[in-house]
Amino acid sequence: MSSNDPTKLIEQYLERVRVYLPLDSEDAIVELQTHLIEEAQRIGGGTMTAGSAMMAIERMGDPKRVANEYAGSGKKVGPVPAEYVNPVSRIIILLLGVGAAFTIGLSLIGVTITQLFGADIQNWPFSIPLMIFLNLFILFVIIGGLSLLDRDKPLTEKTTLESIFGIGVDGFKAKGRWDAAGDFIMGVFWGVVISIPSIVILYTDAFKALYIYVVIFLFLGAIRGALFYFGGENNFNLAVEAFLSVVWIALAVILIDVGWPIRYVYNFNGSTWALFDLEGFFLSNDIPFVPFDWIWIFIMFVTVVISVWRIFASSMKISMYLRAGKRLWWQGNWGERRRLRAPLWRRFLGEHDQFQQKDTVYHDGYREPEEEQ
Amino acid sequence: MMYSTLLRTLLKEVNTVSMSKKTQEELDRWSKEVKRGAVTLAILALLSKRKAYGYEAVKLLDAKMSFLALEQGTVYPLLRRLEQRELLRSEWDYEDPTKPKKYYAVTDEGSMALSEMSKAWTNLSREIQAVLTEVE
Numbered sequence: 276m277s278s279n280d281p282t283k284l285i286e287q288y289l290e291r292v293r294v295y296l297p298l299d300s301e302d303a304i305v306e307l308q309t310h311l312i313e314e315a316q317r318i319g320g321g322t323m324t325a326g327s328a329m330m331a332i333e334r335m336g337d338p339k340r341v342a343n344e345y346a347g348s349g350k351k352v353g354p355v356p357a358e359y360v361n362p363v364s365r366i367i368i369l370l371l372g373v374g375a376a377f378t379i380g381l382s383l384i385g386v387t388i389t390q391l392f393g394a395d396i397q398n399w400p401f402s403i404p405l406m407i408f409l410n411l412f413i414l415f416v417i418i419g420g421l422s423l424l425d426r427d428k429p430l431t432e433k434t435t436l437e438s439i440f441g442i443g444v445d446g447f448k449a450k451g452r453w454d455a456a457g458d459f460i461m462g463v464f465w466g467v468v469i470s471i472p473s474i475v476i477l478y479t480d481a482f483k484a485l486y487i488y489v490v491i492f493l494f495l496g497a498i499r500g501a502l503f504y505f506g507g508e509n510n511f512n513l514a515v516e517a518f519l520s521v522v523w524i525a526l527a528v529i530l531i532d533v534g535w536p537i538r539y540v541y542n543f544n545g546s547t548w549a550l551f552d553l554e555g556f557f558l559s560n561d562i563p564f565v566p567f568d569w570i571w572i573f574i575m576f577v578t579v580v581i582s583v584w585r586i587f588a589s590s591m592k593i594s595m596y597l598r599a600g601k602r603l604w605w606q607g608n609w610g611e612r613r614r615l616r617a618p619l620w621r622r623f624l625g626e627h628d629q630f631q632q633k634d635t636v637y638h639d640g641y642r643e644p645e646e647e648q
Numbered sequence: 649m650m651y652s653t654l655l656r657t658l659l660k661e662v663n664t665v666s667m668s669k670k671t672q673e674e675l676d677r678w679s680k681e682v683k684r685g686a687v688t689l690a691i692l693a694l695l696s697k698r699k700a701y702g703y704e705a706v707k708l709l710d711a712k713m714s715f716l717a718l719e720q721g722t723v724y725p726l727l728r729r730l731e732q733r734e735l736l737r738s739e740w741d742y743e744d745p746t747k748p749k750k751y752y753a754v755t756d757e758g759s760m761a762l763s764e765m766s767k768a769w770t771n772l773s774r775e776i777q778a779v780l781t782e783v784e
Contacts, residue, residue: 302750303728309747310703310720335720344721345728 281328285311287431288332294437295342297361298447298595301608303345311335332430338437362437365447368591376583379524380576383531447588449610455503462497466490476550482536488526495519507607510593514603517589520582527582531575535567687718689769691726692754692762695736701749702727727752735761 288311289304296303311331312323319327335341342361428434450458468474470490478486499519502512530536535554542551557564690713691705700708702724709718730736735758741749754762 303724305748306702306724306750309701309749310706310724312747313703341721344725 279325281315281323281325284325284328284332284431285315287433288335288338291338291430291433291437292342292345294362294433295339295359296345298365298592299599300345307335307341307345329431338430368587369447372584372587372591375587376580379583380580383524383528383575383579447592449508449608450503452504452507452609455500455609458500459497459504460500462493462495462500466493466497469493477537477539477541479533479536479538479554481533485529485533486536489530492519492523492526495522503609506604507609508592509603509605509607510596510601511604512607513589513593513596517586517593520585520589523582524579527575527579531572535564535571686769687722687726688730689762689765690718691723691730692735692758692765695752696754696759696762699751699753701741701751704749705752730758734758 285308289308292307293300293304311328314331314334315323315328318330339359469486475483475486496519499512499515502515506512538552538554539550540553541548543549554564556562690709694700694705694708694712702720705727706718706720706723709723727736727738731738731752734755736752737755738750738752741751743749
């Protein structure tokens with residue numbers, strides 16, 4: 276979908292470039308963004324218009340090539356062309372990570388992958404190579420078809436393939452600052468709530484013996500949130516996240532056997548609050564307690580899947596940062612993307628993007644002359 | 649007789665065209681190799697006089713060195729590589745939040761490299777010039 280808003284055109288084009296760049300390339304994006312704005316302003320004689328932005332984008336060229344030149348990999352890996360190495364490896368890692376997370380999560384709740392769809396897969400594990408081959412074949416046919424359909428799209432519009440690759444970019448985005456603040460607040464809040472004596476008396480005996488470890492874990496999670504809030508994404512914080520995820524998986528292995536942790540609920544009998552034996556009620560009325568156990572298993576499954584993914588993503592990012600020469604601690608970012616346009620609420624209040632009226636003035640005072648028509 | 653003269657003239661023309669095309673190709677190849685070596689020196693020399701941000705560097709190089717015909721696709725990756733090799737350092741200027749600028753300047757290591765590269769370039773130019781004068 277083409278737009279008449281020059282800033283939107285530039286953002287859309289940079290979104291395409293981002294797909295082909297390595298992770299942690301926000302600096303490169305900002306540098307290219309400034310280049311495009313200044314070039315568009317120069318072409319437009321000091322004002323950026325949709326036409327001048329489009330011309331600047333066309334001069335910069337194909338996003339794949341721009342990203343590859345900027346990232347400077349320039350090497351093809353196996354059958355994968357150089358410009359596709361970053362997005363393809365990222366999406367493969369994402370799929371592997373998600374696969375590993377679900378496999379571990381499922382095995383924790385006692386389901387093997389061969390039973391996943393209700394019936395055992397025949398000839399396991401000898402059917403694996405055939406399944407991989409068939410899936411790859413189908414994938415290549417789909418990718419080929421999608422690429423043919425996308426041939427005539429403008430430079431500012433993502434191709435279908437790039438939209439798929441974009442999942443890889445979002446999957447590894449750094450934790451947002453407000454997410455980190457949320458982790459801190461929720462960690463402290465739930466840590467306090469589940470250790471209040473009037474709440475503790477509601478637990479089953481098995482959970483009572485263990486709840487303190489959950490409280491400690493929640494407080495550690497709050498510390499992790501605070502670290503991310505102040506330090507952004509860096510190797511120390513990622514290592515803390517990976518460590519806590521390992522701890523949680525170990526804890527979940529024990530907690531899953533404990534089963535649904537709440538035995539009593541508070542019941543108001545007209546004058547006072549009394550304890551009502553939830554489990555006893557179900558059992559004495561011959562109602563299976565199974566749904567609560569299922570809910571508990573589901574909660575454990577989801578949290579373990581998230582933890583495995585965190586271990587996977589953290590390890591990958593730490594190795595990436597180490598390769599880039601970074602050490603343990605630095606002021607990292609929070610996964611934010613620099614937006615060219617003012618947020619909707621500011622535009623609603625009448626605030627416009629300022630740069631459209633600004634000329635390019637270099638640091639030594641030199642002013643870009645208007646382009647001759 | 650007239651036809652054979654015409655044919656000879658035509659063949660000569662075709663030969664001249666093919667020769668010039670070949671020469672052009674050779675010139676292009678040679679230019680590319682010369683540019684590859686010269687561009688690092690040009691960027692270091694430019695940034696040793698004044699710091700500049702990416703777009704500014706592209707425009708300055710474009711204005712001052714038409715032979716190099718440098719585009720952003722060459723300049724940005726080179727700036728990045730020179731920074732990684734610690735010949736350049738950079739700092740962000742967020743004065744205009746809509747257009748943050750990454751300024752590049754030459755490091756001490758870069759200045760020393762530039763000085764040695766300039767000497768080597770001057771020697772090379774002088775010697776090449778001497779050889780060319782002998783040929784002429």
